[in-house]
Amino acid sequence: MPEKETIERAQEDAREGKSPSTQAGEFVREEMHHVREGKHGAASTKQAIAIGLSKARRSGVKLAAPRRDKASAKTRQQASRDYRKGQNKSARKTSSTRSRATRTALKKKGHSAASSQSLSRQARSAARKRGAAARHLAAMKAVRTKKGGGSHTTRKAA
Numbered sequence: 623m624p625e626k627e628t629i630e631r632a633q634e635d636a637r638e639g640k641s642p643s644t645q646a647g648e649f650v651r652e653e654m655h656h657v658r659e660g661k662h663g664a665a666s667t668k669q670a671i672a673i674g675l676s677k678a679r680r681s682g683v684k685l686a687a688p689r690r691d692k693a694s695a696k697t698r699q700q701a702s703r704d705y706r707k708g709q710n711k712s713a714r715k716t717s718s719t720r721s722r723a724t725r726t727a728l729k730k731k732g733h734s735a736a737s738s739q740s741l742s743r744q745a746r747s748a749a750r751k752r753g754a755a756a757r758h759l760a761a762m763k764a765v766r767t768k769k770g771g772g773s774h775t776t777r778k779a780a
Contacts, residue, residue: 623716624677628652632683642685649681650674654736663731667744670735672697679704682711 632645653674657664664670679685679701687693687701734740749757 624649624681625652629681642683645683646675646678646685649678657733657736662725662728663733664735665731667735667740676704680708682708
């Protein structure tokens with residue numbers, strides 16, 4: 623269950639007209655904090671992100687399932703299931719047995735998945751998959767949106 627503040631921050635993002643992925647980012651952020659705090663672990667950074675996105679979908683964020691070329695059929699199926707559950711708001715109680723089993727399994731995993739080093743590695747590999755043009759556009763936007771016009775090296779990179 624996501625924390626109250628996380629849901630409120632995501633709803634505020636929605637009111638401000640921010641994209642669903644930005645709203646979902648709040649849940650991913652919360653998940654990273656949980657792993658760092660030792661609430662539970664994660665097998666990889668990718669898994670920690672996936673848990674956050676799942677929580678976001680189940681909390682009503684209008685984040686669609688990934689495209690066919692971006693994820694496996696099983697992942698897409700689960701994502702659309704989470705999405706439907708979040709939009710439906712059915713009052714079914716979470717199974718305590720299943721919840722406990724998941725928490726126990728995650729507690730056995732490591733905590734390095736949320737380290738700044740592994741997050742950086744994940745971000746770089748994700749950017750690499752997007753290609754040079756997308757990276758260039760992101761760098762250009764970073765220069766535009768950075769306060770003070772950005773440093774010389776930032777402008778040079780863009």
